[in-house]
Amino acid sequence: MDKSKRFTTGEIIKRENITHDLWKIWLKIDEKFTFDPGQYCTVGYEGIERPYSIASSPEEDLVELFIELVPEPDGILTPLLYNLYEGEKVTLRKRAKGLFKFQNDFENQIMLTTVTGIAPIVSMMRSNNLDKSKHNIWIYEGASYIDEFGYLEELIGLSNNNKNINFVPTCSRPDDPKNRDWNGMTGRVNDIFFDVFKDINDANKDNTIIYACGHPEMVSDIAEKYSEKYTFIEEKFWTA
Numbered sequence: 001m002d003k004s005k006r007f008t009t010g011e012i013i014k015r016e017n018i019t020h021d022l023w024k025i026w027l028k029i030d031e032k033f034t035f036d037p038g039q040y041c042t043v044g045y046e047g048i049e050r051p052y053s054i055a056s057s058p059e060e061d062l063v064e065l066f067i068e069l070v071p072e073p074d075g076i077l078t079p080l081l082y083n084l085y086e087g088e089k090v091t092l093r094k095r096a097k098g099l100f101k102f103q104n105d106f107e108n109q110i111m112l113t114t115v116t117g118i119a120p121i122v123s124m125m126r127s128n129n130l131d132k133s134k135h136n137i138w139i140y141e142g143a144s145y146i147d148e149f150g151y152l153e154e155l156i157g158l159s160n161n162n163k164n165i166n167f168v169p170t171c172s173r174p175d176d177p178k179n180r181d182w183n184g185m186t187g188r189v190n191d192i193f194f195d196v197f198k199d200i201n202d203a204n205k206d207n208t209i210i211y212a213c214g215h216p217e218m219v220s221d222i223a224e225k226y227s228e229k230y231t232f233i234e235e236k237f238w239t240a
């Protein structure tokens with residue numbers, strides 16, 4: 001098959017380093033690129049391709065990604081992407097993919113994420129084409145270190161400005177000196193969201209959905225505990 005039919009090009013227009021191993025890039029795509037909030041794109045460089053959830057909303061001009069470095073020798077694409085700055089180009093499959101999308105039918109939306117797993121949720125929250133006003137939304141984000149919360153200010157602002165949206169970042173290593181300034185929630189994300197279920201009891205199970213995205217152990221743990229009782233969708237970023 002003619003490669004040009006499947007691939008397009010994304011130019012890095014902006015890059016922001018978040019920590020020594022986390023960064024964001026904004027891509028200008030060569031041609032019209034459509035996706036639904038929550039979906040992922042397939043990025044390639046030197047013929048190596050990996051999926052990345054899109055953090056921007058479809059209404060934005062640039063496609064924003066939030067990436068974690070997996071150092072060599074394990075990581076293959078991320079050590080290459082890590083060295084790319086403004087002006088450099090990656091390939092993109094023309095079609096975005098994924099079923100991890102906002103499910104409008106559920107009044108209660110519980111979204112559990114770790115570090116880069118927040119990306120598809122940010123896309124959903126930014127998109128004006130999704131009406132979130134009639135939903136109760138809880139966004140939980142877990143990280144070992146507080147500087148790994150890539151969208152902290154944006155999501156705190158969203159939560160402060162919308163009574164129906166609650167953002168709960170939680171730090172799993174509160175005793176580490178790097179986290180000494182943290183006075184928010186502590187613990188692993190899969191252990192701390194149970195207070196939500198004080199309000200969501202069995203009577204609500206038909207109008208409640210749980211999303212889990214990011215670290216495979218967190219996702220598996222939540223799936224094991226809740227997927228039989230509640231509608232559940234997941235996106236594991238790698239296999240444990």
Ligand SMILES: Cc1cc2nc3c(=O)[nH]c(=O)nc-3n(C[C@H](O)[C@H](O)[C@H](O)COP(=O)(O)OP(=O)(O)OC[C@H]3O[C@@H](n4cnc5c(N)ncnc54)[C@H](O)[C@@H]3O)c2cc1C
Pocket residue numbers: 040050051052053054066067068069070074075076077078079098116117119235236237238239240
């Ligand atoms: C649907 C989907 C969406 C994704 N979205 C994102 C995203 O938004 N941001 C992002 O950074 N990554 C995302 N990933 C992971 C991404 O596709 C790559 O696997 C990752 O960037 C590592 O690529 P690599 O080529 O360097 O290493 P790989 O060759 O992909 O992986 C090397 C090894 O590291 C493991 N691994 C992969 N990622 C991690 C990690 N973060 N921490 C620890 N071990 C890991 C793999 O299981 C494998 O054993 C997503 C994956 C999927 C399936």
